[in-house]
Amino acid sequence: MRREPAPNIVLGAIADDFTGATDLANNLVRSGMRTLQVIGVPSAALSLENVDAVVVALKSRSCPAADAIRDSLAALDWLQAQGARQVFFKYCSTFDSTDDGNIGPVADALLDQLGSKQTVMVPAFPINGRTVYQGHLFVGDRLLNDSGMQHHPLNPMRDADLVRVLAGQTSHQVGLLNRATLAKGAPAASAHLSDLQQAGGRHVICDTLDESDLEVIAAAVVEMPLVTGGSGLGQALPAEYRKKGWLSPVENAGRLAPASGAALVLSGSCSRATLGQVEHFLGRHEGLALDPLALAESDAPIEEALNFARARLSGAADGPVLIYASAAPQAVEAAQASLGAARAGELVERALATIAQTLVAEGVGRLLVAGGETSGAVVSALGVGELRIGEQIDPGVPWTQTQVAGREAPLSLALKSGNFGGVDFFTRAFEVLNEQSAAREEGA
Numbered sequence: 001m002r003r004e005p006a007p008n009i010v011l012g013a014i015a016d017d018f019t020g021a022t023d024l025a026n027n028l029v030r031s032g033m034r035t036l037q038v039i040g041v042p043s044a045a046l047s048l049e050n051v052d053a054v055v056v057a058l059k060s061r062s063c064p065a066a067d068a069i070r071d072s073l074a075a076l077d078w079l080q081a082q083g084a085r086q087v088f089f090k091y092c093s094t095f096d097s098t099d100d101g102n103i104g105p106v107a108d109a110l111l112d113q114l115g116s117k118q119t120v121m122v123p124a125f126p127i128n129g130r131t132v133y134q135g136h137l138f139v140g141d142r143l144l145n146d147s148g149m150q151h152h153p154l155n156p157m158r159d160a161d162l163v164r165v166l167a168g169q170t171s172h173q174v175g176l177l178n179r180a181t182l183a184k185g186a187p188a189a190s191a192h193l194s195d196l197q198q199a200g201g202r203h204v205i206c207d208t209l210d211e212s213d214l215e216v217i218a219a220a221v222v223e224m225p226l227v228t229g230g231s232g233l234g235q236a237l238p239a240e241y242r243k244k245g246w247l248s249p250v251e252n253a254g255r256l257a258p259a260s261g262a263a264l265v266l267s268g269s270c271s272r273a274t275l276g277q278v279e280h281f282l283g284r285h286e287g288l289a290l291d292p293l294a295l296a297e298s299d300a301p302i303e304e305a306l307n308f309a310r311a312r313l314s315g316a317a318d319g320p321v322l323i324y325a326s327a328a329p330q331a332v333e334a335a336q337a338s339l340g341a342a343r344a345g346e347l348v349e350r351a352l353a354t355i356a357q358t359l360v361a362e363g364v365g366r367l368l369v370a371g372g373e374t375s376g377a378v379v380s381a382l383g384v385g386e387l388r389i390g391e392q393i394d395p396g397v398p399w400t401q402t403q404v405a406g407r408e409a410p411l412s413l414a415l416k417s418g419n420f421g422g423v424d425f426f427t428r429a430f431e432v433l434n435e436q437s438a439a440r441e442e443g444a
């Protein structure tokens with residue numbers, strides 16, 4: 001009798017951007033799955049011992065559809081080789097896509113490669129105000145096309161009717177699993193999905209008003225080879241995996257190795273939330289500002305910042321200290337008027353990436369980075385390929401751990417995109433780490 005090899009991981013996810021990947025990974029951990037996030041498709045073998053889910057972070061949201069398909073299929077190939085039981089295509093809860101895709105074309109390509117006939121589309125994230133009713137996506141109390149998303153620079157969303165939006169991205173039939181059916185429970189939802197499939201319905205937009213709708217959907221789709229959606233569905237699926245016996249219960253899926261080394265905050269985000277966090281931090285700890293105009297003249301400000309940090313992170317002192325380019329809108333506009341927005345941004349990103357690389361090599365072991373692009377620059381300078389996801393600091397932002405060259409112990413890394421986090425985020429993040437270490441010692 002032929003025996004199927006035991007799947008190595010329960011869930012393999014393909015996320016269309018980096019912070020979206022982290023958001024999903026964070027929710028999976030909170031629902032009890034030990035999760036690894038990898039940046040791009042790994043080129044080397046990875047140890048997946050004690051890992052229940054892997055999220056592959058791509059940059060495939062707004063690129064040409066052919067590129068998004070190629071990268072997503074490469075990710076799927078890799079996840080299949082790791083024995084993923086279910087595949088999850090993750091996109092934004094506002095269904096961010098261009099006119100030509102990329103949600104429809106990528107979902108079609110993944111279905112073809114998996115040899116599967118149907119998938120669901122579940123973008124909703126009710127706790128963040130993203131709900132779907134009669135196939136229409138709402139952000140808070142506004143329809144998607146009236147929520148500000150109609151002005152997005154890369155993927156403006158001008159239609160809230162997701163059945164119609166998706167029908168413009170695929171030649172296959174798009175159906176709807178509506179709220180009235182969900183209210184009857186998972187068996188009714190499953191029966192409706194089968195009926196749709198019989199009639200050729202390949203993609204099914206799912207209504208979702210609240211968490212209980214997500215639970216019904218998760219129960220109805222747990223056996224599907226491919227599901228698609230936002231991180232809300234990611235929060236609901238693990239309970240179904242446990243019911244199936246696929247997932248062994250763990251005490252704390254976000255448990256990381258003890259953190260060690262000096263603490264540094266690097267901030268290149270100029271969002272309102274980050275500016276408040278910088279100010280709050282400076283009221284309690286020391287920091288140094290970087291000026292893009294001075295960076296355009298020479299590398300002297302980088303040296304100055306390194307020396308500032310070294311003086312405060314040596315001996316028994318282990319921080320945190322802050323190096324930041326974050327500045328109020330007038331200062332950003334002045335720098336951009338003089339240097340151009342792209343060059344000002346590049347100068348700051350390169351400086352912060354160099355500072356991260358140098359100070360991690362010198363003993364920084366707890367690093368917090370603010371800014372999406374800034375995080376990308378730092379992660380690539382450090383050569384980070386994979387992140388083990390730990391406990392959440394604030395919604396959507398967990399501590400992570402990674403192994404970097406030149407450092408024996410793991411590096412604790414928190415990557416915060418602009419508008420995330422409460423005003424005390426920069427200080428509380430380190431308290432969360434300390435609490436984790438204390439709890440571990442107590443438990444030991």
Ligand code: ADP
Binds near residue numbers: 292326345372418419
């Ligand atoms: P967010 O997540 O808040 O959007 P990002 O890091 O993605 O933050 O983007 C902020 C951009 O602004 C980066 O490219 C960064 O280099 C740039 N930047 C940071 N500080 C300044 C400044 N003082 N003047 C001009 N540009 C800046």
